[in-house]
Amino acid sequence: MDASYVESVWWSLKAIFDKGLLVTDHRVTQYCPRCGTGLSDHELAQGYETVVDPSVYVRFPVTGGPLADRHPGVALLVWTTTPWTLVSNTAAAVGPDLDYVVARTGDGETLVVAEALRAAVLGEDSEVLETLRGSELVGTPYARPLEWVDFPATDGPLHTVLPADFVTVDDGTGLVHEAPAFGALDLDLCRAHGLPIVNPLRLDGTFDPEVPVVGGVFFKKADPPILEDLAAKGLLYRHVPYEHSYPHCWRCHTPLVYYATPSWYIRTTAIRDELIAQNAETDWHPSTIQWGRYGDWLRGNVDWALSRSRYWGTPLPIWRNDLDPSRLVCVGSLAELGRLAGQDLSALDPHRPYVDDVTFTVDGVEGTFRRVPEVIDGW
Numbered sequence: 001m002d003a004s005y006v007e008s009v010w011w012s013l014k015a016i017f018d019k020g021l022l023v024t025d026h027r028v029t030q031y032c033p034r035c036g037t038g039l040s041d042h043e044l045a046q047g048y049e050t051v052v053d054p055s056v057y058v059r060f061p062v063t064g065g066p067l068a069d070r071h072p073g074v075a076l077l078v079w080t081t082t083p084w085t086l087v088s089n090t091a092a093a094v095g096p097d098l099d100y101v102v103a104r105t106g107d108g109e110t111l112v113v114a115e116a117l118r119a120a121v122l123g124e125d126s127e128v129l130e131t132l133r134g135s136e137l138v139g140t141p142y143a144r145p146l147e148w149v150d151f152p153a154t155d156g157p158l159h160t161v162l163p164a165d166f167v168t169v170d171d172g173t174g175l176v177h178e179a180p181a182f183g184a185l186d187l188d189l190c191r192a193h194g195l196p197i198v199n200p201l202r203l204d205g206t207f208d209p210e211v212p213v214v215g216g217v218f219f220k221k222a223d224p225p226i227l228e229d230l231a232a233k234g235l236l237y238r239h240v241p242y243e244h245s246y247p248h249c250w251r252c253h254t255p256l257v258y259y260a261t262p263s264w265y266i267r268t269t270a271i272r273d274e275l276i277a278q279n280a281e282t283d284w285h286p287s288t289i290q291w292g293r294y295g296d297w298l299r300g301n302v303d304w305a306l307s308r309s310r311y312w313g314t315p316l317p318i319w320r321n322d323l324d325p326s327r328l329v330c331v332g333s334l335a336e337l338g339r340l341a342g343q344d345l346s347a348l349d350p351h352r353p354y355v356d357d358v359t360f361t362v363d364g365v366e367g368t369f370r371r372v373p374e375v376i377d378g379w
Contacts, residue, residue, distance in 0.1 A: 006350040007333050009376065010317040014332030016266055017318075022330065026197055027263035027305045028184040030256045032249040033205025033218075037309060039249065039256065047250035054223050055081050055242035057121065057173060059111070059235045060092060060142040067112075067140050071102050071129065074110040076142055076161070077121065079172030081242050083230075084222040085179040087211065088198045089144045090190050091157065093164035093176040094134035100174060102130040111237075112137070114174025121173055134174075137161045145235050146226070148212045149200045156194035164189050181260040197260055205257060220255050264307035264316060264374060272301050306377045313375030315355050323367030340369075 016022045029038035039047075059075040062068045078092055094100065099115040103126040113121050115131060140161040151158060166185050167176050180190035181199035190197070200208045201219055209215040213229055214222040230236040247256045268275075275298050284290035307316055319340075321327035331337045338345035340360040348354055352375070359368050 003334070003348075003350050006314050009314050010350075011332045013317055013376075014330045017328075017330035021267045021270060022264060022318075023267055024262055024264050025303075026181075026187060026191075026260040027265075028182070028187050028258050028260050029263075030247060031259035031261065032252065032254055032256055033203065034252050034254040035249060036203060038259075038261070043250055044247050044256070047248040047253070047256070048245045049248045049253070050243060051246045051255075052241050052243050053081050053246070054083055054227060054239055055079070056083050056227065056230070056239050057237040058083075058086065058145055058177070058230060059237055060145065060175075061235075062112075063141045063143050065140050067102070067137070071110050074102060074112060076140070076175050077111045077113050077173045077237060078175045078177045080177045081244070082179075082182070083226045084214070084219045085182045086177060086226060086230075087146050087148055087200055087207070087214065087222075088179045088181055089146070089159070089177055090151075090180055090186075090195050090198065091160060091162045091178040091193070092142065093162050093167050093178055093189060094137050094174065095165065095167035095169075096133070096135040096138065096163035098134045098167065098169060098174060100132055100134055100137060101128045102132070103128050112175065114169045116169040117172070117174055134167075135163060138163050145230060145233070148214075149198055151198055152196050154194060154196055156190075156196075158195060162189060162193055182258050184258070187260055199260060201257065201259070205254075219257055261309065263305045264318070264372075265303040265305050268301055268304050272298065275301065307374035308377050309373070310375050311352055313378055315350060315352060316372055316374045316376055318372045319360070319369040320372050321365065321367040321369050324365075327365065327367075327369075329362070329369055 013022060030044050031038050058078050060078050061075045067074060076092055100112055101115045101118050102110060102112055103118055103122055104110050105122050105126050118126060138161050139157060142159060144159050167174065178186045178190055180187040180197050200211050202208060205218050206216050207214045207222060213225050227236060227239055248254060249256060279290060279295060279298055317331040319329045319331065334345045334348055334350060337358060341358050356371050359370050361368055
């Protein structure tokens with residue numbers, strides 16, 4: 001609440017920015033489309049409700065590679081409980097150390113599933129044609145089930161099989177559909193392989209009007225028309241009801257969506273080795289903390305997502321050029337902001353909305369610099 005505290009945070013963030021360690025990227029959060037805000041883990045725990053969603057098994061036809069050469073017409077059988085996310089399918093994932101089979105069903109089609117799930121999914125009478133490790137499936141290209149949105153050009157392995165350690169054979173088929181805009185694990189996996197984040201869902205929870213079939217439809221009501229389309233294309237292998245606990249907003253009971261929103265990060269991973277080295281020189285009492293709880297935290301360190309989409313809080317001191325969004329200025333004090341804006345701001349309340357009214361230009365640069373809307377995590 002104090003201007004002096006806000007300025008101290010601004011000073012530290014400017015020092016971090018000048019080192020190239022304050023960057024923007026996407027972060028998946030639990031988001032309420034009605035309230036228009038993300039929820040903390042604490043808030044999330046207050047709003048789970050039991051619902052019945054469609055559990056679907058979808059054919060992803062293999063379009064090339066050695067697998068298609070050996071088994072013409074083969075398809076990957078992928079399982080998901082969120083059919084609406086298939087609109088932005090980006091990849092499929094397998095466990096690289098799991099065993100998979102190419103099997104012929106009683107109806108004569110050839111499908112790929114995890115060996116441990118073959119009988120449960122395809123039936124005891126299905127015939128195993130080939131057994132292979134998940135690592136052998138990596139790179140296999142397939143045809144995405146819904147070609148309703150455009151993907152940007154990329155050098156990454158778009159619409160192919162990726163290796164992922166989080167894939168299990170506890171349920172489903174052992175092949176997982178990846179939509180990085182709607183899942184933290186999906187985002188990490190696809191980002192690691194240089195794949196784009198395609199998000200056709202608007203902030204109100206409805207699909208972009210330009211999306212065929214489900215344009216303007218709320219995401220939780222989009223499953224039926226999507227299943228109808230998959231069935232018409234011969235891609236829907238099975239559809240069964242699936243009762244499970246699903247997060248809802250504790251305020252308004254609206255279903256939440258795991259949603260990739262832009263966030264500002266401090267790249268703490270860039271100094272992980274230095275942090276670990278400093279920890280080695282620190283005298284800990286009790287000593288078990290050094291390489292136990294604290295050491296584990298340092299070794300598993302991830303970049304710190306410090307921005308929040310809130311009205312109240314310490315404003316993030318980043319001003320962005322409205323004509324060239326790549327041009328940024330990080331402000332370290334009210335005095336610096338005053339020099340940039342050409343006015344005395346020593347008495348300015350640095351909170352919103354007052355700080356948002358301050359804009360400035362830079363000599364030789366077209367456009368006006370305006371503050372980004374985020375504030376800083378209150379913790």
